[in-house]
Amino acid sequence: TREIHLAARPNGAPTPDDFALVEVDLPQLGPGQVLLRNLVMSVDPYMRGRMNDVKSYVPPFQLDAVLDGGAIGEVVESHHPSLVPGDVVLHGLGWRDHAITEAARVRKVDPSLGASSYLGALGMPGLTAYVGLLDIAAMKPGDTVFISGAAGAVGSLAGQIAKQRGAARVIGSAGSAAKVERLTGTLGFDAAFNYKDAPVRDQLRTAAPDGIDVYFDNVGGDHLEAAISALNVNGRVALCGAVAQYNATDATPGPRNLALAVGKRLTLRGFIVSDHNGRMGDFLAEMAPWLASGAVRFDETVVEGLENAPSALIGLLNGENTGKMIVRL
Numbered sequence: 001t002r003e004i005h006l007a008a009r010p011n012g013a014p015t016p017d018d019f020a021l022v023e024v025d026l027p028q029l030g031p032g033q034v035l036l037r038n039l040v041m042s043v044d045p046y047m048r049g050r051m052n053d054v055k056s057y058v059p060p061f062q063l064d065a066v067l068d069g070g071a072i073g074e075v076v077e078s079h080h081p082s083l084v085p086g087d088v089v090l091h092g093l094g095w096r097d098h099a100i101t102e103a104a105r106v107r108k109v110d111p112s113l114g115a116s117s118y119l120g121a122l123g124m125p126g127l128t129a130y131v132g133l134l135d136i137a138a139m140k141p142g143d144t145v146f147i148s149g150a151a152g153a154v155g156s157l158a159g160q161i162a163k164q165r166g167a168a169r170v171i172g173s174a175g176s177a178a179k180v181e182r183l184t185g186t187l188g189f190d191a192a193f194n195y196k197d198a199p200v201r202d203q204l205r206t207a208a209p210d211g212i213d214v215y216f217d218n219v220g221g222d223h224l225e226a227a228i229s230a231l232n233v234n235g236r237v238a239l240c241g242a243v244a245q246y247n248a249t250d251a252t253p254g255p256r257n258l259a260l261a262v263g264k265r266l267t268l269r270g271f272i273v274s275d276h277n278g279r280m281g282d283f284l285a286e287m288a289p290w291l292a293s294g295a296v297r298f299d300e301t302v303v304e305g306l307e308n309a310p311s312a313l314i315g316l317l318n319g320e321n322t323g324k325m326i327v328r329l
């Protein structure tokens with residue numbers, strides 16, 4: 001079977017040479033274990049951080065070893081009574097065609113909802129959007145909300161959840177004209193702009209002349225600085241990610257206007273979604289009906305083949321995705 005190994009640690013943006021497609025033999029199935037054939041796998045921005053040899057909230061990938069991450073697999077063989085061949089499960093051993101793991105470490109899913117949705121709208125990115133917006137940024141009906149990375153997996157859901165939960169105005173930023181059109185034309189954002197067209201600070205001021213109450217930060221850098229300038233008194237920021245700096249080779253400067261947070265009584269709060277798995281039930285109870293009714297839409301960008309998984313991750317960091325980037329195996 002085939003798997004993708006980390007061949008080198010990138011310096012700056014990852015390149016195809018940092019990955020290797022390796023042929024390996026599958027070990028024998030042990031007691032309590034299952035053999036899975038992966039159907040789809042996720043590539044996520046946090047995986048770029050795991051390519052560096054630094055201590056973080058998830059351990060780094062090891063050189064010359066297989067990568068891992070969210071995936072959906074079909075049970076081929078089972079040594080545990082809870083699973084039978086044909087069952088479809090969510091698990092953490094992506095980046096390989098086949099996986100062997102303990103039955104206790106996988107979660108059975110309903111494939112009729114679309115296997116990949118458990119990696120996106122009904123999975124980790126969806127919960128991130130929900131918790132970040134409602135719990136961390138404490139969005140209330142009537143708020144004006146600004147979301148960066150708004151055409152991506154987390155951002156597109158955060159904006160639509162904000163609308164469903166009664167935000168007065170939702171503004172998104174993204175990196176192409178087509179993405180901006182998608183946000184206002186289909187996903188229900190009230191305004192959107194391409195951050196590559198002009199300074200974020202100017203475009204945000206035009207889109208939110210009365211300021212913003214909540215900022216959902218996927219990007220960091222000048223997006224965060226512009227948001228701090230635009231935030232109203234008692235404004236809240238969910239610090240979700242800083243994708244603009246994941247390929248940086250030096251420490252990046254913080255927002256130059258952070259001192260404004262004092263007079264404006266701002267709250268800037270970071271979070272990691274896995275600390276909030278207890279909210280999964282509440283999240284699914286709202287999100288599943290929204291998706292079923294079409295009130296919330298979810299885009300996917302699909303890359304075919306394990307051999308193309310490295311370019312999917314590289315492309316994700318370059319904005320080649322609209323919605324969730326996934327790899328079909």
Ligand code: NDP
Binds near residue numbers: 150241243272320
């Ligand atoms: P996305 O689907 O949003 O994909 C990443 C996007 O980042 C690209 O599509 C690209 O869109 C954008 N991007 C790349 N470079 C830049 C740049 N220099 N400036 C602005 N935008 C850029 O990924 P996810 O939805 O999976 O993740 C979104 C964010 O949420 C990330 O920061 C991620 O790390 C974070 N996250 C945090 C979690 C947590 O627990 N805190 C959990 C999950 C995700 P464009 O074309 O618009 O540039």
